[in-house]
Amino acid sequence: MARALVNIPKTARRGDVIEIRTLISHEMETGYRPGPNGVLLPRDIITRFTCTYNGVEVFSAELFPAMSANPYLVFTTVASESGTIALTWTGDNGFSQTETATIEVA
Amino acid sequence: MRLPGAAALTLLLASPLGAEIRPDERRSDFHQMSPETRAMQTDDTANPGMLAVLDGEALWRAKAGPAGRSCADCHGDARITMRGVAARYPAWNAARGTPVGLAGQIDICRADRQGISAWPAESRERLAVTAYVAHQSRGMPISPPGDPEMAAARERGGRLFTARMGQLDLACAACHDDNWGKRLGGTPIPQAHPVGYPIYRLEWQAVGSLQRRLRNCLSGVRAEPFPYDAPELIELEAFLMQRAAGLPIETPAVRP
Incomplete structure (x- = not known):
């Protein structure tokens, strides 16, 4: 499991624009870079969030x-109702990770 | 007559290196960075170095070796026991009779207490635990130890700092003492204080040690870099920590 840092406000007022900040640990190997033996390292990136x-x-x-x-x-979104925000990163070699957070909207 | 100009150039090239930075002018390279990079460092949820710190925290608690012992089994809560430790390294190791850096001390702990081999230099694990330990000293002033043996190591490091080397015939001091604040190409020349190591360097897209940074500079002046954990690199580090004494630790720092 990759390590992820997620910053989502725990509470918000209805209609507020909230900012969501995410950072995930991933090599993002481009597929264009040669390794120590001169052979290209296979691509290994996150393809979708x-x-x-x-x-x-x-x-x-x-x-x-x-x-x-x-x-x-x-990125930003509008706080419409209390509930769960789920963040999913998927990528090469079956990479998949989900982080969830709850938000309280008053 | 072009002679006076040529004579002046010769004088510049041959002139001895200037004086050290005055203590009241010493400051972290943090202040020379762009506002965006500074914001990235100060926000713990945006600072990619924090990923290494979190990895280090997990490794600190992980049991390893035949004894099944973790760092935490001896040292307990790092937030208390490791506070201020990074500000004192490199330190004199009496048993081995050498100065030892923070990562070197982790190697020694692994060998003596856990009975396992050291992580390779610049490996993810070694950087992560070093970053986790150093992070506990964030905000504390660098305070090099007063052992007389360390003074000798520091003096050797200081001689390296002012020694011209490589095909470009530059000393560390030629940039970082004499010309800090100016630019080399498009890049600001920093005072080069090791306040935030291991750092997350955007150019590397990874966390790296001070030794990696020093080896970068050495190959930059076309000198042969010292191998990782060479005594010269530890002595340079000891000198640099003395030079930066009093500046607060920033680990994990972000640098361009």
């Missing part, structure tokens, strides 16, 4: 080899 808010997708991103290692993604 999605954020669902109570099961509804509110943000998604496609990632490509030009993305840095340990990708840092920041």
